[in-house]
Amino acid sequence: xxxxxxxxxxxxxxxVASLRQRHRQSGDSQDxxxxxxxxxxxxxxxxxxxxxxxxxxxxxxxxxxFRSDLLGKDSCTNIGSGADGRSxxxxxxxxxxxxxxxxxxxxxxxxxxxxxVFLDVHNFLMRGIGPIPYDQRCYIGxxxxxxxxxxxxVKSLSVSFLACGGDERWLGxxxxxxxxxxxxxxxxxxxxxxxxxxxxxxxxxxxxxxxxWSISELTHALVLMAHFHSLSSFxxxxxxxxxxxxxxxxxxxxxxxxxDxxxxxxxxxxxxxxxxxxxxxxxxxxxxxxxxxNDVSQEELRKRFDKIENQATKLTMRKKQIKNRDLLPFVExxxxxxxxxxxxxxxxxxxPFDVREFAWEDSGSGFMNWVNWDMTSLLxxxxxxxxxxxxxxxxxxxxxDTFAFRRAIWNYIHCLLGMFHDDYNYEEIDxxxxxxxxxxxxxxxxxxxxxxxRNYCSFMKEFLxxxxxxxxxxxxxxxxxxxxxYSLRAISxxxx
Numbered sequence: 278x279x280x281x282x283x284x285x286x287x288x289x290x291x292x293v294a295s296l297r298q299r300h301r302q303s304g305d306s307q308d309x310x311x312x313x314x315x316x317x318x319x320x321x322x323x324x325x326x327x328x329x330x331x332x333x334x335x336x337x338x339x340x341x342x343f344r345s346d347l348l349g350k351d352s353c354t355n356i357g358s359g360a361d362g363r364s365x366x367x368x369x370x371x372x373x374x375x376x377x378x379x380x381x382x383x384x385x386x387x388x389x390x391x392x393x394v395f396l397d398v399h400n401f402l403m404r405g406i407g408p409i410p411y412d413q414r415c416y417i418g419x420x421x422x423x424x425x426x427x428x429x430x431v432k433s434l435s436v437s438f439l440a441c442g443g444d445e446r447w448l449g450x451x452x453x454x455x456x457x458x459x460x461x462x463x464x465x466x467x468x469x470x471x472x473x474x475x476x477x478x479x480x481x482x483x484x485x486x487x488x489x490w491s492i493s494e495l496t497h498a499l500v501l502m503a504h505f506h507s508l509s510s511f512x513x514x515x516x517x518x519x520x521x522x523x524x525x526x527x528x529x530x531x532x533x534x535x536x537d538x539x540x541x542x543x544x545x546x547x548x549x550x551x552x553x554x555x556x557x558x559x560x561x562x563x564x565x566x567x568x569x570x571n572d573v574s575q576e577e578l579r580k581r582f583d584k585i586e587n588q589a590t591k592l593t594m595r596k597k598q599i600k601n602r603d604l605l606p607f608v609e610x611x612x613x614x615x616x617x618x619x620x621x622x623x624x625x626x627x628x629p630f631d632v633r634e635f636a637w638e639d640s641g642s643g644f645m646n647w648v649n650w651d652m653t654s655l656l657x658x659x660x661x662x663x664x665x666x667x668x669x670x671x672x673x674x675x676x677x678d679t680f681a682f683r684r685a686i687w688n689y690i691h692c693l694l695g696m697f698h699d700d701y702n703y704e705e706i707d708x709x710x711x712x713x714x715x716x717x718x719x720x721x722x723x724x725x726x727x728x729x730x731r732n733y734c735s736f737m738k739e740f741l742x743x744x745x746x747x748x749x750x751x752x753x754x755x756x757x758x759x760x761x762x763y764s765l766r767a768i769s770x771x772x773x
């Protein structure tokens with residue numbers, strides 16, 4: 278008897294029947310990658326292929342790769358997008374095994390331009406050209422997701438690991454994996470919870486001695502870890518969860534009057550007489566844009582950065598230690614958790630990461646190009662799309678320039694992770710990001726495993742679901758960029 282993974286989320290759903298039908302009709306087996314849903318887990322732990330397509334075992338393909346052109350516009354249910362702000366609600370027939378990764382794509386498809394570049398990066402990471410074997414890529418992803426209790430990703434990647442020919446014994450825990458893989462545990466927990474602690478010494482320990490990682494392997498591994506740490510943030514922030522007791526996939530609209538996670542609003546719309554919070558935000562944005570840009574000293578900018586950083590420490594996060602027996606085998610030192618950057622040990626002499634000295638556009642992407650890895654251009658495009666993506670609206674308000682609001686979110690995420698932008702006035706964060714939104718962003722960035730449905734509902738209540746997903750995408754990408762910069766800086770210091 279099959280054990281199907283049931284999922285639920287707080288965001289919009291999309292029927293995948295059309296997608297699967299197109300996959301089955303495709304005769305190009307060399308070009309089509311099977312989604313997770315084509316591999317089902319049985320009670321005895323074996324994995325079997327389902328559906329009409331077959332996997333050539335002589336050429337293992339990672340099933341978490343997904344062809345973006347399968348997510349076309351002619352799907353049987355129209356997905357709500359940021360452009361029109363509509364959300365849809367779906368209930369799937371029990372005969373469908375709704376794949377967790379399918380579900381993730383449905384939510385990302387609120388923003389079609391973004392999902393294209395996301396899939397480009399994700400597919401390249403998991404089955405593109407690179408020094409790490411496919412099964413080990415999946416296992417590193419499992420280790421990364423487990424740090425944030427993300428059972429959703431751990432289960433999905435475990436199925437993928439086996440489909441790629443991985444040793445089933447590895448899924449019994451870290452004690453069954455080669456020492457080389459296990460050596461990544463320290464940098465994994467540091468990147469996940471306190472990335473500012475990563476130093477060239479950590480890189481040196483991995484690059485020299487016994488069971489070493491080459492620089493190209495290590496770069497690939499660090500990008501994989503950063504990718505799945507940030508993806509865990511997105512998963513929890515959108516409320517995607519495996520629910521073995523549910524027979525349906527629910528869509529929870531932020532405009533729903535009920536706090537019951539099992540209810541949803543079919544309209545997905547926001548009442549036009551409830552836009553008071555957005556009106557206030559627009560007024561503050563208008564005032565900021567009208568103010569003249571006066572020269573502010575670097576010393577004053579740093580003081581404003583420190584102020585925001587210290588304010589963030591007052592937004593207390595709930596501590597949640599890993600206890601799930603499905604996660605513990607993949608985690609070393611589960612007591613190691615997030616602490617605020619402002620609360621760091623002063624004896625360590627760690628100062629804020631000055632983005633001017635090691636920016637992604639120059640040093641970060643330049644170093645990755647030097648390592649001769651094609652991932653650089655894909656990440657460049659993804660970061661650019663994320664930072665520039667806008668629909669010029671907020672709630673029901675059209676013709677809105679959201680640049681200042683989006684920049685405040687991005688720089689606030691970097692501030693939480695100890696990164697300082699010397700060309701940004703951090704007073705704007707005080708003006709543009711209200712307390713509930715700041716708490717939510719901090720939780721999604723630093724302790725995503727603590728986010729609950731009520732948190733999703735409590736911030737910016739007038740925002741549409743597509744707009745909340747947009748914020749979650751920014752959390753994903755800003756966190757990813759921060760972890761990459763800390764990683765690449767440590768590698769470059771090790772090599773110089």
